[in-house]
Amino acid sequence: MFLTASAQPKGSFDPADLHPVSPITLLLLTSTNMKLTALRSTITAVCLTIGTPVLLYFGILGALTARPSFQAHAIYLHKVTLTWFKDLNVPEQFGFAYNQVKPFYVPTPDGERLHSWHILPLRAYIDNQPELLAQGSGLVDSFEETLNFKLLKNNPNARLVLYFHGTSGTIASGWRPDSYRSIYAADPINTHILAFDYRGYGKSSGEPSEGGIIQDALTIAAWAMEVAGIPPERIVIYGQSLGSAVSIALVNELVKREQKTHFAGLVVTATFSDVAQLAATYRIGGVIPVLSPVAKVGPLFKYFTSRLTSTWDNQKRLGEIIELAEQFDITLLHAEDDPIIPIGHSHRLFRHLINIAEEAEIYSDVDANESLAERLKTRQDSWGKGGSVLEWPTSKGTMRFVTLKYGAHDEIMSYTATSIAISKAFGSASYF
Numbered sequence: 001m002f003l004t005a006s007a008q009p010k011g012s013f014d015p016a017d018l019h020p021v022s023p024i025t026l027l028l029l030t031s032t033n034m035k036l037t038a039l040r041s042t043i044t045a046v047c048l049t050i051g052t053p054v055l056l057y058f059g060i061l062g063a064l065t066a067r068p069s070f071q072a073h074a075i076y077l078h079k080v081t082l083t084w085f086k087d088l089n090v091p092e093q094f095g096f097a098y099n100q101v102k103p104f105y106v107p108t109p110d111g112e113r114l115h116s117w118h119i120l121p122l123r124a125y126i127d128n129q130p131e132l133l134a135q136g137s138g139l140v141d142s143f144e145e146t147l148n149f150k151l152l153k154n155n156p157n158a159r160l161v162l163y164f165h166g167t168s169g170t171i172a173s174g175w176r177p178d179s180y181r182s183i184y185a186a187d188p189i190n191t192h193i194l195a196f197d198y199r200g201y202g203k204s205s206g207e208p209s210e211g212g213i214i215q216d217a218l219t220i221a222a223w224a225m226e227v228a229g230i231p232p233e234r235i236v237i238y239g240q241s242l243g244s245a246v247s248i249a250l251v252n253e254l255v256k257r258e259q260k261t262h263f264a265g266l267v268v269t270a271t272f273s274d275v276a277q278l279a280a281t282y283r284i285g286g287v288i289p290v291l292s293p294v295a296k297v298g299p300l301f302k303y304f305t306s307r308l309t310s311t312w313d314n315q316k317r318l319g320e321i322i323e324l325a326e327q328f329d330i331t332l333l334h335a336e337d338d339p340i341i342p343i344g345h346s347h348r349l350f351r352h353l354i355n356i357a358e359e360a361e362i363y364s365d366v367d368a369n370e371s372l373a374e375r376l377k378t379r380q381d382s383w384g385k386g387g388s389v390l391e392w393p394t395s396k397g398t399m400r401f402v403t404l405k406y407g408a409h410d411e412i413m414s415y416t417a418t419s420i421a422i423s424k425a426f427g428s429a430s431y432f
C-alpha cells in the first residue's frame with residue numbers, strides 16, 4: 001500500500017491502460033501485411049507492457065535503497081494498523097471482558113512511550129470480577145495501583161508471557177487477541193500476558209528501527225522483572241514472525257549481559273533466518289515481491305541486501321544464545337503451509353542450532369550433515385494430521401521443533417500447538 005502510494009511517480013505510465021497484445025495478434029498483424037507503422041506501434045506497446053512494471057520495480061527498489069525511511073515502512077508496515085476505527089484503549093472491542101485487559105504506557109530510557117496491554121487470565125478474572133468491575137475503565141496512568149497488577153505481582157505462582165507481535169498491525173489486530181485467549185487457556189489462573197506495540201506502532205510514540213525495537217523489548221523485560229517482580233524462570237518469551245526476531249534479539253542481549261539469565265522458555269513461531277534470506281522470497285502483503293526477482297543474480301542481490309538497514313540476523317543471534325547461555329529452553333514452531341515465510345527457514349535454523357550445540361561441522365563435513373539429517377528423521381514424533389514434534393536435549397537445555405501441517409503464517413499463534421509449547425516451556429516438561 002505504502003509503496004504504490006508513495007514510490008510511484010505522479011503521472012507515470014500505468015500498464016493497465018494498455019490493451020493486452022498477445023503473440024497471436026502480433027502474428028495476425030504481420031501475416032496480413034499491415035502497414036509497417038502499425039507493426040511498429042504494436043511492438044512499442046508490447047515493450048511498454050513488459051518494460052513498465054520492470055522499470056517501476058527497479059524504481060521502487062532504488063527508492064528503498066536510497067531512502068532508509070522508505071525501507072523502514074516496507075519492513076515494519078507500522079502505518080498499516082489494521083485496527084482503524086477501533087480504540088486500542090477499549091479492549092472490550094476486541095472480545096475481552098470489561099476490565100480484563102488494562103492498557104497503560106511503559107516509558108523507555110530514550111524517551112519513547114510503549115502502549116501496552118496486560119491481559120488477565122480468565123479464571124483470575126472471574127474470581128475477582130466484582131472488584132475488577134468497580135475499577136475505572138480504559139487507559140490507566142498508574143497501572144501499579146490496579147487490582148489487575150496486584151493479581152500478577154502478589155501471586156507467587158503467576159506466570160508471565162511477554163508477547164512480541166509480527167510486522168504491521170497493532171496489539172489488537174488480526175489473530176492477536178484470539179492468540180492471547182488461547183495462550184492463557186492452558187492455565188487460566190496463573191498465565192498472564194503482557195503485549196505491547198513497538199515504537200511507531202499503534203499508540204506507541206516514535207519510529208521503528210532494529211536498534212529501537214530491541215531497546216523496547218529490553219524495556220518490557222525490565223518492567224516484567226523489576227516492576228512486576230516476576231523472576232525470569234516464570235517468564236516465557238513468545239514471538240511470531242518479526243516478533244520472533246525481537247524475542248531472539250532480546251534473549252541474546254540479556255544472555256550477553258548475564259549468562260545466568262534463564263527464562264522458562266523462548267518460543268518462536270514462523271521465524272526466518274535473517275532479513276536478506278527472507279527478502280529473497282518475501283512478498284509484501286503476499287503480493288509485492290521484494291528481492292525475489294533479483295535473488296538469482298548474485299552481485300545484484302548482494303548489493304541490495306548490503307543496503308538493508310534492518311537485518312535481524314536470527315541465525316547468528318540464536319547461535320550465540322546456544323553458545324553463551326548457561327541454560328536454555330528453545331522451541332521453534334512453523335506451519336508447513338506458511339505462505340509468507342517458508343518452513344525451510346526454521347529447518348535451517350534448527351540444524352544450525354544443533355550444529356553449534358554439538359560442534360557437528362555440518363557445513364564443512366558432508367557426512368556429518370547427512371548423519372544429522374538421518375537423526376532428525378528418526379527423532380521426529382508424529383502427531384498425525386497435526387504435524388510432528390522433535391525434541392533435542394543438550395547438556396544446557398532442550399531445543400524443540402514443532403511442525404504443524406496447518407497453521408499458515410498468522411493463524412498458528414492462536415492454535416493449540418502454540419499454547420501447548422508455551423505451557424511446556426513453563427513446566428519445563430518434555431513432550432514424551
Ligand SMILES: *[C@@H]1O[C@H](CO)[C@@H](O)[C@H](O)[C@H]1NC(C)=O
Nearest residue numbers: 362363364366369370372373
Ligand atoms: C545439509 O543437508 C540439508 C538437507 O538435509 C541440505 O538442505 C543442506 O544443503 C546441506 N548442507 C550442506 C552444507 O551440505
